[in-house]
Amino acid sequence: MLKNYLNLAWRILGRRKFFTFISLFGISFTLGILMVVLSFLQSELGTNSPLSNKDSFVYIQQTSLQRTYYDTIPTIDTIFEKDQILYDTTYTYKESGTGVSQSSLSNSIIETYLKDLPSASNMTKFMPGNLQDVYVNGIKLSLNILLSDANYWSIFDHKIIEGRSFGEEEVESGTPVIVISTETAMNYFGRKENVVNEEMFINGITYKVIGLYPNNGKIISYVSPDAVSPYTSMVSSRKKEFYFGPFNVMYLAKPNSIKQLKSDIKAVAGTVPLDHPDNKYDYKEVIFQPETYNEMYAEGIYYDGGDAEKSLSIMKLVLICLFLFFTILPTLNLINLNVSRIMDRSSEIGVRKAFGAHQGNIITQFIVENIVQTLLGSLIGFLIAWILIQIINNGGYLGNSVLSFNLKFFVYSILATLLFGVLSGFVPAYKMSKLQIVDALKENKL
Amino acid sequence: MIKLNNITKVYRTKTIETTALNEIDLHVPKGEFLSIMGPSGCGKSTLLNIMGLLDEPSGGTIQVDGQTISKYTSKATAQFRNKKLGFIFQSFHLIPDLNVIDNVELPLLYRKISKKDRREMASKALESVGLANRKQHFPNQLSGGQKQRVAIARAIVGNPTIILADEPTGNLDSVMGDEVIEILTKLNKENNTTIVMVTHDERMAMKTDRLIRLYDGSQIA
Incomplete structure (x- = not known):
């Protein structure tokens, strides 16, 4: 049938x-x-790859310093008395709003307060968005070079298809080594393989290529950089400050500890001292806004006053x-x-x-x-x-x-x-x- | 074979009640070729539909092949129709998406018969109506007379004991009409199949064993 x-x-x-x-x-x-x-x-x-651990990521992009503004408001009353105008002025001192300064995190804040949180199993710090122009046979090539610590490779699991990634010793010593993507290899050397031990001249420094990973095409720059090098290999022109610096931080939360880790990070913010000389504008509060990878991504599309969870929901x-x-x-x-x-x-x-x-x-x-x-x-x-x-x-x-x-x-x-x-x-x-x-x-x- | 006792059919709307059949008593013995005549709207087709268990009467009882029919929508009634009854309609009612042999096979689909046997039975039925060479044609490729002969083949393929024909020659010219009546008469004589035919055509009716006439829902002759 x-x-x-x-x-x-x-x-x-x-x-x-x-x-x-x-x-x-x-x-x-x-x-x-x-x-x-x-x-x-x-x-x-x-x-x-390189986001196999993405669901355990907790990201801090910046430090926020917050202060309250006060205004003195004069109120003038006029009174008529015996054909004369008399003025009675009252001054009111009250809150008129809050001001926030935001920037990436400083090395000192990361090393002193954000390292070794109990609910995190690993952490990396890196400087994203570092664009460098290099020249190949007279043709300009703009490279998005990520400067990171050695932990970057264990959190973002790029598949190294040739050579190796760099380790802690190379980061500590500031060795000019670089791991590049296949597209960078193609653009710089004209081939997508056999590039280990080749040299690249970037920003006045000669870098030795030690590894190669495939392009993954992700939109987020620190997930899909053109090349990665130890953050100590390039001298930052940025002035060193206590509160602000060039770093972002990505944690790997322990199993089922995302909420705990977020709460730990928020709590740590309260322990950062405010009496440091770099607090020139009398900021009263330090705020970290930890967010998961998906929240960070959603916030990039729809920003809702820093509420990443709401952005993700929307x-x-x-x-x-x-x-x-x-x-x-x-x-x-x-x-x-x-x-x-x-x-x-x-x-x-x-x-x-x-x-x-x-x-x-x-x-x-x-x-x-x-x-x-x-x-x-x-x-x-x-x-x-x-x-x-x-x-x-x-x-x-x-x-x-x-x-x-x-x-x-x-x-x-x-x-x-x-x-x-x-x-x-x-x-x-x-x-x-x-x-x-x-x-x-x-x-x-x- | 078919016994109708006190059959009435009333169509009711909110404002009007129309009696289509009024206390009809009728007995059609096995092997009879009966024709029903009457003016349009007198209830001929309604009576035929009730005999074929296609419509429910408002009152009265029906016995077909010794079985009193009570439930019209049950699986058992469907099976009864499948095995005992064959229908021929004025407007043929062939399924346009199926070719001739598939149309003829249709009643056999609802029996447990292998495809090979179905094909054989359908081919024989088509041969008996003279359309063995039209098996793969589709209904829209056939003339009116050929369509009606396919419809007859479909009605007889399952060897039913009763064939109910609703104006089978109504859409055909006289030559084709004669051919159809000839086939039905042959079926009646050779297979002893009981046939009840509704017709407007006195000439066709005269070729059957018995003629009854309806007027305004009542049997007058």
């Missing part, structure tokens, strides 16, 4: 070409685009709404098409019932038709996604982002579309299967 239903479903698809085209186009195009979008999100926010909500929008519309369309398709075949239902089909036969027939159609649409969607991903990767339309096909999502999508297919077929089929045979035959659309 099932074979008959499948056979019939296949014939119906072939015979009703326009309807089949519209349905398959809706299913496959929606699924294809969703899979490409998800591949991008997976590539950017997924737990893959980003998630927007993504869910977009997902629903792009899935519900085609689903409703599919349901609508199925309803009209089944209604249009009421005479056929009448004939089938007249010749012995019972309600279950009718419902099963239409559901099988929907399942065949949905599966076919999903397969075409799979092909569309695969082709788009190849085009995007080969053409480099998303920078260095390398999209990969997400099979898990594909399976989930098929299950979801199958569910919609079954439901969208079941409701009208059930309704029509209950139709009196004479009423169905009266439609006379055969």
Whole structure:
């Protein structure tokens, strides 16, 4: 019987070409685009190299120093007394707002207060956004060089495909060594391999290339730098201050300790002294704003007064709404098409019932038709996604982002579309299967 | 074979009540070729639909092949229709998405019969109506007479004991109409199939064993 239903479903698809085209186009195009979008999100926010530990990351970008401003407000009253104007002035001293100074963290703050927190298993400090111009055969090449400590390599797990990363001794001694990305190797040396022990001349210093890692195409600069070198290898022109400096900090929280670590970091801020000579503006409070990787990412897209958790919630909500929008519309369309398709075949239902089909036969027939159609649409969607991903990767339309096909999502999508297919077929089929045979035959659309 | 006792059919709306059939008593013995005539709207098709268990009467009882019918939507009634009854409609009611042989096979889909046997039975039915060479055609590739012969093949493929034909020649010219009646008569004579046919055509009705006439929902002859 099932074979008959499948056979019939296949014939119906072939015979009703326009309807089949519209349905398959809706299913496959929606699924294809969703899979490409998800591949991008997976590539950017997924737990893959160098972000395999991403879900345990807690990030501090800056120190905030806060103070309260006070204003003296004069109030002048005028009084008429004996044909004379008298003035009575009152002075009020009250809060008029708060002022905040923010900047990256200083080495002294990190080493004295932020190191060795009990809820963190590891920590790295690094200076992001360090752009250096280098010249290759007279052509300028701008490199985003990340200056970091040795821990950077154990927190961000770049795959070293040639050579090695640098260690603590090289950081302590300020050895001019550098680990570069394959793209940098290509741009600087004209090849993507055999670059270890080569030299690069950067900012007046000759660096020895000791390692090579593949480009990962992430947007965040410290995750996807062009090169990484010990922070001690480059002399910072920045004046050394107690509160502010050039560093960001990334922690690796111990298992299930993200909240604790955030709270530890916030608490540590209260122990930073305010009577240091660098506190020239009488700041009254030191604030650290720890955030998870996803919160940091969300804040980059939607900043909400420093409330990273709210930014993440809003980003998630927007993504869910977009997902629903792009899935519900085609689903409703599919349901609508199925309803009209089944209604249009009421005479056929009448004939089938007249010749012995019972309600279950009718419902099963239409559901099988929907399942065949949905599966076919999903397969075409799979092909569309695969082709788009190849085009995007080969053409480099998303920078260095390398999209990969997400099979898990594909399976989930098929299950979801199958569910919609079954439901969208079941409701009208059930309704029509209950139709009196004479009423169905009266439609006379055969 | 078919016994109708005191059958009535009333259509009710909020404001009006229309009696389509009024206390019909009818007995169609096995092997009879009965025709029903009457003016449009007199209840001929309604009566045929009730005999074929396609519609429920408002009152009265029906016995078909010795079985009293009470539930019209049950699986058992569907199976009963499948095995005992065959239908021929004025407007053929062939499924346009299926080719001729698949249309003829339709009643057999709801029985436990292998595909090979189904094909054989459908081919024989098509041969018996002279359409063995049209198996792979689709309904829209056939003439009216050919469509009705496919519909007859579909009605007889499962060897039903009763065939109910609702104006089977109504959409055909006289030559094709004669061909259809010839096939039905042959079926009746050779297979002893009971046939009840609704018709407007006196000439066709005269070729059957018995003729009853309806007027305003009542049997007048």
